[in-house]
Amino acid sequence: MFGAVGARGLSCFSFRHLIIRSQTTTPRFALQPSCFSTSTPKKRVGTHNGSFHCDEALACFMIRLADNFSGAEIVRTRDPKVLETLDAVVDVGGDSYVHRLYLSIYKNFVVAVDAVDNGMNQFDSDEPPTYVNNTSLSSRVVRLNLDWTEPDQSSEKENEVFECAMRLAGSEFLESIRFHAKSWLPARSIVEECLASRYQVDASGEIMVMNRSCHWKLHIFDLEKELGMFPPIKYVLYKDDRTENWRIQAVAVSPDDFRSRKPLPVNWRGLENDKLSDVVGIAGCAFVHASGFTGGNRSYEGALEMARASLRA
Known part of the structure; x- marks a missing residue:
């Protein structure tokens, strides 16, 4: 998948856009065919003006690699009113909550999927686990593969069940985003206030x-x-x-x-x-x-x- 180290190094340049869209009734970030074409209005991506650093330069380059941000206009400003009109922002806007959400979803969702795929043990121990958990997302996705008893072992049938696997994994990922954006993050400020x-x-x-x-x-x-x-x-x-x-x-x-x-x-x-x-x-x-x-x-x-x-x- 991403690789145990590489995913954490990815910029969360588009994560703010994803979080905001996840709070709508009908998420606009659901998997769809590429919507970019010459007739589609050019996307606009914001980052701060003034001195720049490698992180936002790389993030702006990377976001243009996505089909729906190909050829996006880069708007360099710190004006909040301008930033609110853009399709995505990078390294500007003071949205520290986005970074918290990104890291929490990475830690609580992506890492487990990645680790299972790379055969990483959950614990540093040679002792066998006390119990076996076959209800994880990774286990359920694997079980969607064609049974050996399935008469139709064609590529078409395999692609059909793969689509089911995509929907299952994608729905749980979107649910993780919804939970973290609407429940996990708002709780943080409440706990912080009570601790104070x-x-x-x-x-x-x-x-x-x-x-x-x-x-x-x-x-x-x-x-x-x-x-x-x-x-x-x-x-x-x-x-x-x-x-x-x-x-x-x-x-x-x-x-x-x-x-x-x-x-x-x-x-x-x-x-x-x-x-x-x-x-x-x-x-x-x-x-x-x-x-x-x-x-x-x-x-x-x-x-x-x-x-x-x-x-x-």
């Missing part, structure tokens, strides 16, 4: 309260690293909209590790309601999971006291 106010929640700075429901787990580790946070967050509190209770979630050791940095106390685990409240000494306790990674209380104040008590334990 953590000392208003508790003097330890180790308890964070989410002011609204979002995918906080996807961002907390990156933000802690970027902000140089110490000590790290141990517990996150948020309201469970289904039960109206307040939940306490112990933060995991890392994004790929089920272990918690500081699980809720052993003697709380598996208990519920009044029995749990009696042991904890805090009113309104609802439950604590048997593994200690989460628990709940019927009020915000009760959940906060549970988190504080767990920190002291």
